[in-house]
Amino acid sequence: MLNERLPHPRDSQPPSERPEGGAAEAPTADVLDHEALQRLRALDPTGSNHVMERVVKAFETSVGKLLPQLQSAMDAADVVSIRHVAHTLKSSSASIGAMKLSKMCVEIEAMILRGQDEGMGEKVAALAAEVPIVLVALQRMIDNNP
Numbered sequence: 001m002l003n004e005r006l007p008h009p010r011d012s013q014p015p016s017e018r019p020e021g022g023a024a025e026a027p028t029a030d031v032l033d034h035e036a037l038q039r040l041r042a043l044d045p046t047g048s049n050h051v052m053e054r055v056v057k058a059f060e061t062s063v064g065k066l067l068p069q070l071q072s073a074m075d076a077a078d079v080v081s082i083r084h085v086a087h088t089l090k091s092s093s094a095s096i097g098a099m100k101l102s103k104m105c106v107e108i109e110a111m112i113l114r115g116q117d118e119g120m121g122e123k124v125a126a127l128a129a130e131v132p133i134v135l136v137a138l139q140r141m142i143d144n145n146p
Helices: 032-041 051-073 079-095 101-113 120-144
Strands: none
Touching: 032 051, 032 079, 032 101, 051 120, 079 101, 079 120, 101 120
């Protein structure tokens, strides 16, 4: 059942390797928090150190590892690992301005702490579906702010 609900592995590929269309069409402003992005830009005002690009690449690499871990944890009903992935992704999502994704992680973590498993599959599927939307928004932001 979870395999039907979680996105296909191609959905977690970096935007440059993913086919166009679908959920990837979400505008950047609706996905990424402007203030969080401004805080990151302030670390490298001239852009000469390519901080934004490096942070985005690190996030892409991280979710590329975390999503398969999340799938494995769901397959094994391993709530400890699900919580670990949610916790890890929560902070990194917030740091790049993906507040909706971060909030989804907070909700999953809270469910696990309460011992609530009803609806977990749907929450995890929604989280996994949000990741490619965030990746596309990040890529667009980088492309539009050289």
